[in-house]
Amino acid sequence: MANTLESPDTKPKLPQRLQNAQQQAADWMQDSQFWTSIFRPGSIFRKGYTDSPRNRSYVIMNSVLYHLHPVKVKRHAVKVSYTLCLGGLSFFLFILLTITGIFLMFFYRPTDTAAWADIESLHTQVAFGLLVRNMHRWAAHLMVITVFLHMARVFYHGAYKAPREFNWVVGVMLLQLTLLLAFTGYLLPWDQLALWAVTVGTNMMGFTPVFGEQVRFVLLGGQQIGAETLLRWYVLHVLMLPFVIVIFMAIHFWRVRKDGGISGPL
Amino acid sequence: MTEIPEHLLRRSAEARARATGAPAAGEGEAPAAAQPDDDDGVTIPRSLLEASQQPGGAPAVAGMAPAGGPAAAGGGVATALPPLMAGPAGNTHRLLTVVKSGSIQDVKASPGDKVHVWPHLLAAEFTAALFITAFTLVFSLFINAPLLELANHNETPNPSKAPWYFLGLQELLTMFDPMIAGVTIPGVALILLAFAPYVDKNPSLRPEDRKFAISVQTIHLMFWAVLVIIGSFFRGQGFNFTYPWDTGLHGIFHL
Ligand code: HEM
Numbered sequence A: 001m002a003n004t005l006e007s008p009d010t011k012p013k014l015p016q017r018l019q020n021a022q023q024q025a026a027d028w029m030q031d032s033q034f035w036t037s038i039f040r041p042g043s044i045f046r047k048g049y050t051d052s053p054r055n056r057s058y059v060i061m062n063s064v065l066y067h068l069h070p071v072k073v074k075r076h077a078v079k080v081s082y083t084l085c086l087g088g089l090s091f092f093l094f095i096l097l098t099i100t101g102i103f104l105m106f107f108y109r110p111t112d113t114a115a116w117a118d119i120e121s122l123h124t125q126v127a128f129g130l131l132v133r134n135m136h137r138w139a140a141h142l143m144v145i146t147v148f149l150h151m152a153r154v155f156y157h158g159a160y161k162a163p164r165e166f167n168w169v170v171g172v173m174l175l176q177l178t179l180l181l182a183f184t185g186y187l188l189p190w191d192q193l194a195l196w197a198v199t200v201g202t203n204m205m206g207f208t209p210v211f212g213e214q215v216r217f218v219l220l221g222g223q224q225i226g227a228e229t230l231l232r233w234y235v236l237h238v239l240m241l242p243f244v245i246v247i248f249m250a251i252h253f254w255r256v257r258k259d260g261g262i263s264g265p266l
Numbered sequence B: 001m002t003e004i005p006e007h008l009l010r011r012s013a014e015a016r017a018r019a020t021g022a023p024a025a026g027e028g029e030a031p032a033a034a035q036p037d038d039d040d041g042v043t044i045p046r047s048l049l050e051a052s053q054q055p056g057g058a059p060a061v062a063g064m065a066p067a068g069g070p071a072a073a074g075g076g077v078a079t080a081l082p083p084l085m086a087g088p089a090g091n092t093h094r095l096l097t098v099v100k101s102g103s104i105q106d107v108k109a110s111p112g113d114k115v116h117v118w119p120h121l122l123a124a125e126f127t128a129a130l131f132i133t134a135f136t137l138v139f140s141l142f143i144n145a146p147l148l149e150l151a152n153h154n155e156t157p158n159p160s161k162a163p164w165y166f167l168g169l170q171e172l173l174t175m176f177d178p179m180i181a182g183v184t185i186p187g188v189a190l191i192l193l194a195f196a197p198y199v200d201k202n203p204s205l206r207p208e209d210r211k212f213a214i215s216v217q218t219i220h221l222m223f224w225a226v227l228v229i230i231g232s233f234f235r236g237q238g239f240n241f242t243y244p245w246d247t248g249l250h251g252i253f254h255l
Helices: A002-006 A014-031 A033-038 A053-061 A086-105 A115-124 A129-156 A165-187 A192-205 A212-220 A227-258 B006-025 B046-056 B117-142 B164-175 B178-194 B211-233
Strands: A072-074 B114-116
Touching: A014 A033, A053 B114, A053 B117, A072 B117, A086 A129, A086 A227, A086 B117, A115 A129, A129 A165, A129 B117, A129 B211, A165 A192, A165 A227, A165 B164, A165 B178, A192 A212, A192 B164, A192 B178, A212 A227, B114 B117, B164 B178, B164 B211
Parallel strands: none
Antiparallel strands: A072 B114
């Protein structure tokens, strides 16, 4: 025994020793109280994760994902051909929009004198500014489309029928909120496209009987679109509507689970 | 697995020994091993009760026949005191018993055909998220978001169009009185849409049973889709009707 340890040719080579050291460091890390306090049993980041039914359950049960997903779902519920993942895609697009939107907020001031120039310099002065703005813009249009298609697929599957009636109503609210988010964002670049599209859009609002004029006045902060409108729509777009839509999404996802997962096959 | 406490292990070993050893020792000497013919189906059979008290050694609760042979009572050192409380029928609630599922609980959920969310659903969702991000990224690399000239109240572009998802409404405005086009039609459509589950009481999910609902919804969706397409591609100067091949598709991404 002692001989073999001393003999030079059995001593592990440097790469091997480095690998061992790395393995030891990883083991030490994964055994530490710090690590195990973050990753609960069953986490794929824990030492010795194996693919067992129990660990598959733990991955969900012991992580924040448990707020969104049950441990198991009906086999047909994971068929992409059933949901086409449209609800999920709407949600991802919302996340993508939140991330890119936060980036844009660092460079944008919602005043009639600064807004347009800020977007302009975003294109030319800010690293990846144009790309991120593009992504925010196109993801927004895409989300309107996916939400609409999601609604269509839910309808054609009859998935709005009992016990899912109320979740459909929540869905219609989500559709309207999505449109409002897209529309309020449309004004923010403060260019000719924004100004006149919103002018046309809000003129239609004025036709609503009884309180149409008043609603329009409150939304525009005046008789016509101006600096006040820009500030109001900015606050609606970056704070209030996202806040409201997140609450409705939470209810929506919760109801999907409470109503027994997604609806059955036709 | 949790460890089985030592005293339980000991007790089960004793019970097993009794069950296998007793018949050989003779019927009369081991009443505990006899068939519980005193089972009235309601209370715990006396013979079982007695058997359960045997290891404790001490004579059972007052009013009950002394249990087992003298061997059990021997030794003189009581290792476990008999329970002090006893029910009316001598029921001491110390028996462990196997209850068939369904006899006292109502089993509502059947296992069904289920799969684990991880990895089956999460993998699909992750792929979808990657796909949509990649799509948006690549699209954004090639096509820029529009930024026209600074907003100017004195210069109305011709045509002035609402965002595409409201073009259906703008289209309606060219055909009807604003009150009807801007309020009545969209209002009724939206309310009917929201209350669809309460209007459509047909419980079937099968398309062949839902011909009416499917037709109505298809017409409804097509109605808006066609209006949006007309508004987007077939409206030129003064919002007059044109063909896209006449006006050209320039500015198609001014969305
Ligand atoms: C922001 C918009 C929305 C998001 C993020 C969203 C998200 C989701 C998700 C993730 C699901 C799970 C199944 C699937 O992916 O298809 C779902 C189901 C459902 N959604 Fe939505 N949704 C939205 C809008 C809508 C709209 C506009 C409607 C209808 C008007 C709607 C009605 C429903 C219903 C009824 C279900 C249950 C479907 C079933 O059981 O098969 N949702 N939604």
